[in-house]
Amino acid sequence: MKLxxxxxxxxxxxxxxxxxxxxxxxxxxxxxxxxxxxxRIPSLGVPxxxxxxxxxxINKIDRQIYRAPVNAWFNDQGNIVSEKPGFKLNRxxxxxxxxxxxxxxxxxxxxxxxxxxxPKIDSxxxxxxxxxxxxxxxxxxxxxxxxxTDNISLAADAINNYVVLPxxxxxxxxxxxxxxxxxxxxxxxVIVKGELSEGVGGGxxxxxxxxxxxxxxxxxxxxxxxxxxxxxxYVPPGRDATVSWYGPxxxxxxxxxxxxxxxxxxxxxxMIVTIYSSDLIKNTPRKVPSVSYQLPKEVTVEPNAQNIR
Numbered sequence: 001m002k003l004x005x006x007x008x009x010x011x012x013x014x015x016x017x018x019x020x021x022x023x024x025x026x027x028x029x030x031x032x033x034x035x036x037x038x039x040r041i042p043s044l045g046v047p048x049x050x051x052x053x054x055x056x057x058i059n060k061i062d063r064q065i066y067r068a069p070v071n072a073w074f075n076d077q078g079n080i081v082s083e084k085p086g087f088k089l090n091r092x093x094x095x096x097x098x099x100x101x102x103x104x105x106x107x108x109x110x111x112x113x114x115x116x117x118x119p120k121i122d123s124x125x126x127x128x129x130x131x132x133x134x135x136x137x138x139x140x141x142x143x144x145x146x147x148x149t150d151n152i153s154l155a156a157d158a159i160n161n162y163v164v165l166p167x168x169x170x171x172x173x174x175x176x177x178x179x180x181x182x183x184x185x186x187x188x189x190v191i192v193k194g195e196l197s198e199g200v201g202g203g204x205x206x207x208x209x210x211x212x213x214x215x216x217x218x219x220x221x222x223x224x225x226x227x228x229x230x231x232x233x234y235v236p237p238g239r240d241a242t243v244s245w246y247g248p249x250x251x252x253x254x255x256x257x258x259x260x261x262x263x264x265x266x267x268x269x270x271m272i273v274t275i276y277s278s279d280l281i282k283n284t285p286r287k288v289p290s291v292s293y294q295l296p297k298e299v300t301v302e303p304n305a306q307n308i309r
Contacts, residue, residue, distance in 0.1 A: 022101060023109045024061060031064050031112070036102055049102055058098070062089040065112055071121035074161040080126050086117035121163050121259075128278045129163065129261045135218025135275035139210045139234045139291050141203070143269040147186040148203035152271060154184055155207040156264040159273075163261055164254040169223055170262075172208050172243050172250040179204060179245060205242050206234050206271055208250045211264070212241035214273035215252050218260070219284040224251040234271075236289045256281050 020037055023030045039057060041048045069086030093113035100106055143149050158176040179185040179201030188202030205228070212225060213235065225241045226248040232240045241250040254260050258281040263274040277283070 021108065024112060025109055026065055026112045026114075028111075030109075032061065039102055049099065054098075058089070058091065058094065061094065061112065062091065065089055065114060067117075069117045069119040071119045071163070072123045072126050073121075074126065080123050083119040083122045085119065087114045088117055089113070090115040120165060125259060126163070126261075129259050130276045132277055132279050132281060133274060134260070134277050134281065134283045135214045135216075135220075135285065137210050137213035137217060137273050137288065137290075139206055139213075139271045140269055140293065141206060141234060141271060145188070145203075148188040149266070151179070151185050151188055151201050151203040152207055153266040155179075155201075155204040156266045156271065159207070159211065159262050160264040161261065163259050165259050166254055166257050169251055169253045172211065172241075173245060174249075176204070176207075176243075201245075205232070205240065207264070207266075207273075208243045209235050209240040210271045210273045211262070212250055212252075213239055213288050214275050216286055217288045218275040219286055220260070220275075221253045221255045222251075223253050224249055226250075235291055239289065256283055 020035050022034050022036050024032045024034065034057060039049060039053050041050050066088050067086045070084040072083040073081050075081050090113040094110075097110050097113065101110060141149065141152060155176050159172070162170070162175060164170045177183065181200055185201040185204075187199050209232070212222070216222060227238060227240050228242045231237055234240075242248050243250050256277070258278045260281075261276040263272075263276065265272050
């Protein structure tokens with residue numbers, strides 16, 4: 001038996017025949033048209049609504065008008081680009097409009113009621129959270145290894161200008177995404193003093209390791225971190241964070257009451273990660289050992305060597 005909404009008999013004994021087509025508009029433009037009879041069930045002369053068809057219809061409208069909000073962000077020049085609000089269907093207001101229209105006297109056109117969705121990150125917040133440096137870490141690599149350098153640069157760009165809100169958890173794999181040739185990552189068949197690369201995307205562990213040390217210095221809470229099976233030379237022993245798309249991830253949580261901003265840059269053989277926040281943050285920094293300024297020595301991997309991180 002179909003679920004229905006029944007209407008009191010007294011309210012609709014004077015029901016008037018309406019035009020079958022009902023136009024749904026957004027900003028005076030029709031986005032869809034529905035036949036009223038498709039959503040109603042006539043019974044004993046009293047109109048009723050088929051709840052299943054109604055739910056399907058309102059979900060369709062919701063999908064059509066939904067616009068996700070756009071957070072404020074930094075462009076390549078470091079300037080703030082303003083946020084943009086989003087919109088979704090005001091389901092309760094639309095329900096009342098449609099309900100009354102289908103069951104009583106109503107116009108042949110309904111203007112969709114929208115509800116504004118405000119971005120979580122606006123221009124004011126961005127301008128505020130770049131005021132105070134709370135952590136920084138620098139590691140070094142050989143820029144002449146072009147494939148590895150390109151992979152490091154891609155991963156650095158992916159986390160650059162990322163904002164972590166209070167209590168939110170940052171996932172390196174989620175933010176950087178899958179490392180594929182289609183996304184620009186390259187094979188890097190080299191190791192650094194015994195560390196074998198994973199093939200496509202080789203080198204990105206230097207980015208995750210640099211990030212780990214920067215956020216650790218800033219006093220942020222480390223949620224998940226794994227070390228390589230072999231020592232890596234670009235960070236001190238035990239200070240690395242290996243990542244792999246189908247394997248380990250590096251995650252940390254912002255337990256402070258202010259957002260933090262990640263700035264990351266691969267520049268001329270240096271991988272630099274800096275953590276910023278507002279002047280209001282009360283963070284407790286940690287002591288983290290620095291790296292040697294000496295450029296790590298590279299060793300070529302045999303073509304048939306097993307790829308591990």
